[in-house]
Amino acid sequence: MTALFEEFDDIADLAEGLDDPAPGGRIMAVIELADSADPAAIPYLTLAISDPDAGVRKQAALALTSFDGPQTAAALVIALSDADPAVREAAALSLTELKDPRAGDTILPHLGDANEFKLLSCFAGIKELRRTEAMAPAIAAFAHDSAAVRVQAVGVVGWLQDDASLPALREAAGDGDPAVRRAALAALGFSRSDTAQKALVGALNDPEWLVREAAAETLAKSGSVSCVPALRSALSDDFWQVRLKAVRSLGKLGASEAAMQIGAMMELNLPNLRKECAAVLGELAVPETRVFLLPFEDDTDPDVRKNVRWALGRIDKAAA
Numbered sequence: 001m002t003a004l005f006e007e008f009d010d011i012a013d014l015a016e017g018l019d020d021p022a023p024g025g026r027i028m029a030v031i032e033l034a035d036s037a038d039p040a041a042i043p044y045l046t047l048a049i050s051d052p053d054a055g056v057r058k059q060a061a062l063a064l065t066s067f068d069g070p071q072t073a074a075a076l077v078i079a080l081s082d083a084d085p086a087v088r089e090a091a092a093l094s095l096t097e098l099k100d101p102r103a104g105d106t107i108l109p110h111l112g113d114a115n116e117f118k119l120l121s122c123f124a125g126i127k128e129l130r131r132t133e134a135m136a137p138a139i140a141a142f143a144h145d146s147a148a149v150r151v152q153a154v155g156v157v158g159w160l161q162d163d164a165s166l167p168a169l170r171e172a173a174g175d176g177d178p179a180v181r182r183a184a185l186a187a188l189g190f191s192r193s194d195t196a197q198k199a200l201v202g203a204l205n206d207p208e209w210l211v212r213e214a215a216a217e218t219l220a221k222s223g224s225v226s227c228v229p230a231l232r233s234a235l236s237d238d239f240w241q242v243r244l245k246a247v248r249s250l251g252k253l254g255a256s257e258a259a260m261q262i263g264a265m266m267e268l269n270l271p272n273l274r275k276e277c278a279a280v281l282g283e284l285a286v287p288e289t290r291v292f293l294l295p296f297e298d299d300t301d302p303d304v305r306k307n308v309r310w311a312l313g314r315i316d317k318a319a320a
Contacts, residue, residue, distance in 0.1 A: 011036060015044040023053040030056060034063035042067050046075040054084040061090035065097045073103035073125070077110060080118045088117060095125030104131040111137035116146050123152035127159050135160050139168045147177035154180060158187025166195045173199045178208040185214045189221040197222050201230045209239040216242055220249035228255045235261055240268070244276050251280030259284045263292030271301040278304060282311030285318035 014036065017029025030048050033041040045067075048060035061079045064072050072094075079091030095107075103125075110122045111134060123141070126134050134156050141153035154172050157165045165187075172184035185203050188196040200222065203215035216234050219227045234246035235258070243265070250258045262284075265277050274296065281289045293315075296308045 011038050011040040011044065014041070018044060018048055018051075023051075023056055026051060026053065026056045027059045030059045030063050034066045037066060039067060039069070042069075042071045042075070046071065046078075049075050049079050054082075054087055057082060057084065057087045058090045061087055061094055064091075065094040068098055068100040068103060070100075070102050070106050073098055073106040076125075077106055077118075077122070080121050081115070088121075092117070092121035092124065095121055096128075098125055098129065101129045101131060104129045104134070108133055108137075112140070116149060119144075119149055120146075120152050123149070123156050127152070127156045130159055132160060132162070135162060135165060139165065142168060142172050142175075147175075147180055150175065150177065150180045151183045154183040154187055158183070158190065161190040163191060163193065166191060166193060170195055170199045173203060178206075178211050181206065181208070181211045182214040185211065185218050189218040192222050192224060197224060197227055201227055204230055204234050209237070209242055212237060212242045213239070213245050216245035216249055220252040223253070225253055225255065228253060228258065231255070232258050232261060235265065240270050240273050244273050247273070247276050247280050251283045254284070256284045256286050259286035259289050263289040266292045266296060271299075271304055274299070275301065275303045275307050278307035278311045282307065282314040285314050287315055287319050290315055 011033065014029060014032050017032065018026050020026050020029065030045065033044055045060050045063055048056055051057050051060065057079065061076065064076055076091045076095045079087055082088050107122050107126045108131065110118060113119045113122065123138065138153040138156040141149055144150055157169060169184050169187050173181055173188065175181050175184065181203065185200060188199055200215045200219050204212055206212050206215065212234065216231060219231060228250065231246045231250050235243050237243050247262055250262065259281060262277050262280055266274055268274065278293060278296070281293060290312060293308050293312055296304055299305045299308060
């Protein structure tokens with residue numbers, strides 16, 4: 001707390017600084033109001049959102065990050081239409097910090113806004129609030145011309161974790177934009193349904209490696225061993241990043257039948273992949289895989305050495 005703040009008795013006194021003729025003085029008043037952490041400061045910060053100086057408006061939008069609730073959301077939504085891009089960006093950032101579900105009351109009416117930036121920001125802001133009323137406008141936005149909007153809309157639906165959204169998410173997994181496909185696959189991770197798993201397994205053959213990587217990673221969340229054969233096929237992917245996620249998922253699924261195949265990958269000159277393979281071999285603890293680990297006890301990469309020695313210990317303990 002600054003010495004300046006200590007000299008004031010209440011929020012109203014601090015707010016008097018918003019009448020300072022100099023923008024710098026008004027910015028200081030905004031900062032002091034934010035530092036107070038008193039919800040009584042919200043109406044004053046809302047006024048500052050309409051200040052004639054863009055610097056003051058930006059500071060007010062950033063200051064609202066310290067607060068929550070419908071009033072805060074209302075002020076930030078106003079700032080999303082500001083003439084200055086820096087103010088809009090600050091408001092969009094603060095909107096994502098909201099945690100009070102009631103803040104969604106202000107955001108929901110804007111989930112069909114014609115302004116792309118505002119629409120993006122509102123979807124990003126309401127996502128973690130998990131308002132069920134957001135699902136219908138979010139699914140409708142799966143058809144938006146902007147891939148960025150579609151990605152945010154998919155994220156909103158994913159956070160709601162409602163099986164009713166599975167058909168729409170599966171369709172989004174075939175979107176023409178790889179970023180949307182990745183988002184949809186990640187969103188499908190909440191469900192253990194056949195619908196979700198079929199979409200994820202199919203995505204292991206996507207032309208974009210980043211999409212295949214997302215599918216390989218998300219399949220572990222399904223908890224179903226029926227996807228193990230598909231993940232084992234992904235161990236031969238052209239991109240090591242996809243193979244790494246497939247190895248990790250096989251470990252989480254306890255797929256001991258893949259242990260020897262994973263062990264053979266220790267020979268690849270890719271430290272990150274060797275480290276992951278060693279860790280998973282330790283989790284699976286299949287005795288026959290010791291032969292793949294022993295040559296790497298003194299690997300040049302310290303993380304590989306650490307995982308190899310840990311894995312050997314796990315295997316020896318399991319065999320004892």
